[in-house]
Amino acid sequence: MKRNKKKIIIIAICAVLGVVALLYICGLLGQVISNYAEWNEKGGLTGGTTIRPVDWNPAVCYSKAFTVDGLKSLAAVIVIAGLVFAVVKLHDRFDSKERDPRGFAKSKSGAYGTASWMTPKEMKETLEVSTPETAQGVILGEYEGKTVCLPKDTKLNRHIAVFGASGTMKSRAVIRNALFQALKQNESVVVTDPKGELYADTAQLYRDAEYEVKVFNLVNPEHGDSWNCMSNLGGDTLMAQVLTNVIIGNTSSGKGDHFWDNGEGNLLKALVLYVGLDRTRKPGQKHLPAVYQMLTRNTEFQLTALFDKLPLDHPARAPYNLFAQASDTVKSGIILGLGTRLQVLQNKAVQAITGSSDIDLTMPGRKKCAYYIILSDQDTTMTFLSSLFFSFLFIKLTRYADSMQNGRCAVPVNLVLDEFNNVGRIGGSADGSDFARSLSVCRSRDIRVMLAVQSLGQLQNRYPNNLWAEIVGNCDVQLMLGCTDDVSAKYFSERSGEMSIEVNSTMTVRKTIAVAQLIPQYRHTEGQGRRKLLTPDEVLRMPNDELLCIIRGYNVLKLNKFDYTKHPLSWKIRKTSVFAYNPERVYDTTDSTPDERQEENPAKEKREGNPAVKAKKLYGSAKPPSEF
Structure with missing residues (x-):
């Protein structure tokens, strides 16, 4: 309640100040209109007179604001403000402040996705941007002559x-x-x-x-x-x-x-x-x-x-x-x-x-x-x-x-x-x-x-x-x-993500009954669509001096190599x-000790003493028997 009350008070104060400023401006404009009319009645350029200067006194301005010329100024200000407001609203709704070099307009609404390129401000907040001489982290690429690095103190895992x-x-x-x-x-x-x-x-x-x-x-x-x-x-x-x-x-x-x-x-x-x-x-x-x-x-x-x-x-x-x-x-x-x-x-x-x-x-x-x-x-x-x-x-x-x-x-x-x-x-x-x-x-x-x-x-x-x-x-x-x-x-x-774009289409309407169409009818529609920030074809056609950097939790960053x-x-x-490079190394080629060779003899004697074993082929088959 206290926060809402404070907000209402601030809005009321701003409104009052706005009205006061508006009346002051209308008074100034009213003086301009009346002074110009007076100068024009006296012959204008051929009358040998000059336009009377505007009086910046607030009392004069406020009194002039309620005259006919002041009201005309007020009406003109309201009309101009309304036009500006309408243009801004329509621009925000159907167009974008930024147009992509690839030939489409970005939508600000984000109805289908909010993917975009990482801005220079985001890059400087996330990564280390410095000269090659002062770079500390792993160098990822180059941006406007400076190296872009993964910072040493980053919270990312550095893989x-x-x-x-x-x-x-x-x-x-x-x-x-x-x-x-x-x-x-x-x-x-x-x-x-x-x-x-x-x-x-x-x-x-x-x-x-x-x-x-x-x-x-x-x-x-x-x-x-x-x-x-x-x-x-x-x-x-x-x-x-x-x-x-x-x-x-x-x-x-x-x-x-x-x-x-x-x-x-x-x-x-x-x-x-x-x-x-x-x-x-x-x-x-x-x-x-x-x-x-x-x-x-x-x-x-x-x-x-x-x-x-x-x-x-x-x-x-x-x-x-x-x-x-x-x-x-x-x-x-x-x-x-x-x-x-x-x-x-x-x-x-x-x-x-x-x-x-x-x-x-x-x-x-x-x-x-x-x-x-x-x-x-x-x-x-x-x-x-x-x-x-x-x-x-x-x-x-x-x-x-x-x-x-x-x-x-x-x-x-x-x-x-x-x-x-x-x-x-x-x-x-x-x-x-x-x-x-x-x-x-x-x-x-x-x-x-x-x-x-x-x-x-x-x-x-x-x-x-x-x-x-x-x-x-x-x-x-x-x-x-x-x-x-x-x-x-x-x-x-x-991985680049989906972005919302502005979609415009124009359709020509022709009547089949008419013999001639001197003035064809057009239908123009505006709306929003979606596309990947980068299509597979655009990834394949990347210039060889550029790279894409994708960082967890951030938009895609385009850098120079x-x-x-x-x-x-x-x-x-x-x-x-x-x-x-020829290092010295010592390799013991001895394959067994005397004791180990002695341990092999009993098995050898056992095998030589058994004719059946002696005749057996060690590598007779490389496949397991069917009953195994």
Whole structure:
């Protein structure tokens, strides 16, 4: 009641002041009219007189307002005000103050949708707009000569999904800038580098800044550091399961048979745990090549003899017992299949980079590090190793962050995953849901992910069953640099939202009876319609120097791409080739200890002593018998 009463009093005061002002203005106009008439009666220009000036005295003005000339002025003011009011109302109802350059008028009503472009004011309130020299956050693009960045103190999760076909400047306009900004903020980076170009441009910059620089080279292994995925594995059955699932999942065909996958997975897990817990082996002898050697240098009966000597509560017994329950024919097929999956370990260079550990997966969270993962963009032979690397990286960094008092890494870690689909399926789950889950929780540990793909279809193929949507949904910032496929175009068209537009139509009405229509009749209608802020066709026709930035909770932002050559750190680039990187490593090629070889002899003697067993073909069949 008090608020309404106060509002009424304010309205009354404004009305009184308005009337007073109106009468004053009408008095002034009345004087102008009467003075002009008087001057005109005296001869005007030929009479030798001048128009009497207006008297600004309020008393004179108010008295003049109630004369005939004053009332004429009042009527004229009312008519003009009415016309202005009508024009404004009709303009707001049927037209818009802003006309889109694409040739349609926007409606202010928002009846069908309120999507629009992010305004410069909203951009400055949401993002960091600064010069390249003072930019602090991740650079998203350029606007009127200034960089637009995701602020360091943003409430968004800082995960970024980048979509761009070949030639849309993903590396030039996004990836390199992200590496430069991480360097400015003294943050660690783990970056995938399919061509080795990122290493060539930035490795020396990181070394000059006293970063720990490592290279995991899966294209030319001799020019890279080594990483033993089984180092410190011990009896950690969780990590052994992740290792097994990643290898099986990334070496299976698209039409994988779960029967064989499960059998080979159980055998691989048993071998990994056996080698990892084998006290007769030195720490440097516990690695994937040793697992492969154990598989290929022992027969089925020799393996069984080794596992039978383990205690019943040994972690390797359970998975091996599941394998051992199969028939001899099936076991032969499982051994053959697993050996085929791991045949890349026959390569000496691959044995060298997986047989020892120069790379510490928790170090990026403890000190400034720059890890480069050189991937092949031609084949998938080594995909399981890159998938293993990142699967273990997420687990190790998360465990390290959880061990800290504040639950965060001591140094923020940026995972820059260029050509993300070449990494392989990350995580131990068969469907890839582990990565989506890790993405949703790693933000609180100061782990940020930027993933870049060429199209949405690539991501859908790698993570089907709507897991791709969960991954993209965990990225609060999405960048579209350009596309050539309908799937990506339709997705970003939908994400742009619907807007209300003004629709006008004109119809000519002609009578069929009339012989001639000198004056045709027209019918003009005005109303509202809807359209996407961006149609799929408009997404496909984006200029190559522009990008779309979609931020959770905001309208779409259109920016220019910021080429890395404009960044201040680009002037300090000193190129270096990854082929000049030749680290020293020590790889223990010893496959077993003397005690272990002695353990193999009884099984060997047993097999040689049985003629039936000796005559049996190990790989007689790769299919399970019908009664299995």
